[in-house]
Each structure stands twice: as C-alpha cells, then as structure tokens.
Amino acid sequence: VMQLRQMELKKDDLVLVCGPGWFKVEVNNMLEKHGLLFGPDPSSNPSVGGMAATSGSGLSTLKYGTSRENLVSLQMVLPNGDLMETKRLVRKSSAGYDLTQLFAGSEGTLGVITQLAWRVHALPKLRVGSLISFKDVGAAARCVVAFRHSVVPSLARCEMLNGPGMQATNKKFKMQLEEVPTLFLEFQG
Structure with missing residues (x-):
C-alpha cells in the first residue's frame, strides 16, 4: 500500500483525500503551502495509512485530537476482497455504526486501507x-x-x-x- 500516493486537497472543505503511502512530514510540507496543517502529530514520521490503522496521536492531541478524530472517511479492501468506502456525510449522526471510527485503530484486522479522507486545519498564526x-x-x-x-x-x-x-x-x-x-x-x- 505504500505505493498508493494519490492526493487531492479539497481546500474549501478543509479535507485532504490521499493514499495511505504518504508520510506525515510530506503531507504537512504540502499543506503548509496552502496555509494548512495535518492535526495528528506522532513524534515519528509514520505513513498516514499507519496512523489511521493505529489511531496514532501525538503532542498536539490537546488541540487537534487523535487520528481517529480527524478521519472523515476511509476506503479499504475487506478480507473477502470487496472494496468498501465509509462515508460520513454529516459531522454527527446517531444513525447506525460509524464505520470510519470502527476501522480507525483496527490495525488492519478488519481490512487494508487504500484511501483516506482527513480533516485538515488552518496553520496557526502564532x-x-x-x-x-x-x-x-x-x-x-x-x-x-x-x-x-x-x-x-x-x-x-x-x-x-x-x-x-x-x-x-x-x-x-x-x-x-x-x-x-x-x-x-x-x-x-
């Protein structure tokens, strides 16, 4: 999955859609050019797919939350080979399971992540x-x-x-x- 490195910034929505093969530092370098940052901040430089699979966090969790809290949706291949996409069309819903949250932190036991949509944040001015x-x-x-x-x-x-x-x-x-x-x-x- 490290070769899956597509990327699309939906700046108006503050959402980054990308493949799991991007590393955190690469993503932040790209976002910085747009005045944005990637909230989850593990001290290492993990892949964004790995961050989602483990629900990685870091020192900036106080302000930006964990990886799980920053995920908007996931696309993954299930163990039976089916392709599945979780979609959260509204920020909060009490209808059914939140599959994005269920898969985040599952460490690959429920499927292999092939695409992620992340919430991104404005760079602080100070x-x-x-x-x-x-x-x-x-x-x-x-x-x-x-x-x-x-x-x-x-x-x-x-x-x-x-x-x-x-x-x-x-x-x-x-x-x-x-x-x-x-x-x-x-x-x-």
Missing part, C-alpha cells in the same frame, strides 16, 4: 513555547488539570518530563535546566 518547573510531579499534574479546565483554548501541546527525564535531556542536548518535573507547553493562536 506559536509560543514555554516551560514551567515544579517541585514534584503532583504539582505539575495539577497545573495541567487547571490549564485544561481554564479558558486557555490556545494550549496546543503539553509534555511533562520528570527529574530523570530532565537529567537525560540536559545530558543529550548539553543544557543546564533544573532537573525537576517540568512541563513543556506550546500555545497557538
């Missing part, structure tokens, strides 16, 4: 990063909960490293950050 250090993990966790319950819709990414994680970061990147629980935050607007 990105600001911040880090906040805490005396303990509990204080860091309470801060995250407070952010999530506040009116901070611009919080797009949040990652916490504990003391040993910060020690490894200092060693790897030759930095001298305090080796205590630390939140790395990104705000977008």
Whole structure:
C-alpha cells in the first residue's frame, strides 16, 4: 500500500483525500503551502495509512485530537476482497455504526486501507513555547488539570518530563535546566 500516493486537497472543505503511502512530514510540507496543517502529530514520521490503522496521536492531541478524530472517511479492501468506502456525510449522526471510527485503530484486522479522507486545519498564526518547573510531579499534574479546565483554548501541546527525564535531556542536548518535573507547553493562536 505504500505505493498508493494519490492526493487531492479539497481546500474549501478543509479535507485532504490521499493514499495511505504518504508520510506525515510530506503531507504537512504540502499543506503548509496552502496555509494548512495535518492535526495528528506522532513524534515519528509514520505513513498516514499507519496512523489511521493505529489511531496514532501525538503532542498536539490537546488541540487537534487523535487520528481517529480527524478521519472523515476511509476506503479499504475487506478480507473477502470487496472494496468498501465509509462515508460520513454529516459531522454527527446517531444513525447506525460509524464505520470510519470502527476501522480507525483496527490495525488492519478488519481490512487494508487504500484511501483516506482527513480533516485538515488552518496553520496557526502564532506559536509560543514555554516551560514551567515544579517541585514534584503532583504539582505539575495539577497545573495541567487547571490549564485544561481554564479558558486557555490556545494550549496546543503539553509534555511533562520528570527529574530523570530532565537529567537525560540536559545530558543529550548539553543544557543546564533544573532537573525537576517540568512541563513543556506550546500555545497557538
């Protein structure tokens, strides 16, 4: 399926229809030229088909959701050889099963994905990063909960490293950050 690399951007609908063989970085490079981005952001550079099959997520899940939440529809080959397409004509429906959501994350056990339609998003005009250090993990966790319950819709990414994680970061990147629980935050607007 890695050779399935067709691509069509439906800019007015904020939908990208593509084959499963595209890699996340390739898709984002193309979308950036149109002022758009691909929401799901696993730290690796997986294929978009793999992301759908595993319902991959990443640091930007806070703002953009998981792969499953960004899928509009799928086309796949079922185990009996039939070609099937899930279509979600409306964003929310309570009529029957949502087959797109059922197949997302099924890891290929229900069929082989041959085409995907993804929701895409406008590139943020501004990105600001911040880090906040805490005396303990509990204080860091309470801060995250407070952010999530506040009116901070611009919080797009949040990652916490504990003391040993910060020690490894200092060693790897030759930095001298305090080796205590630390939140790395990104705000977008």
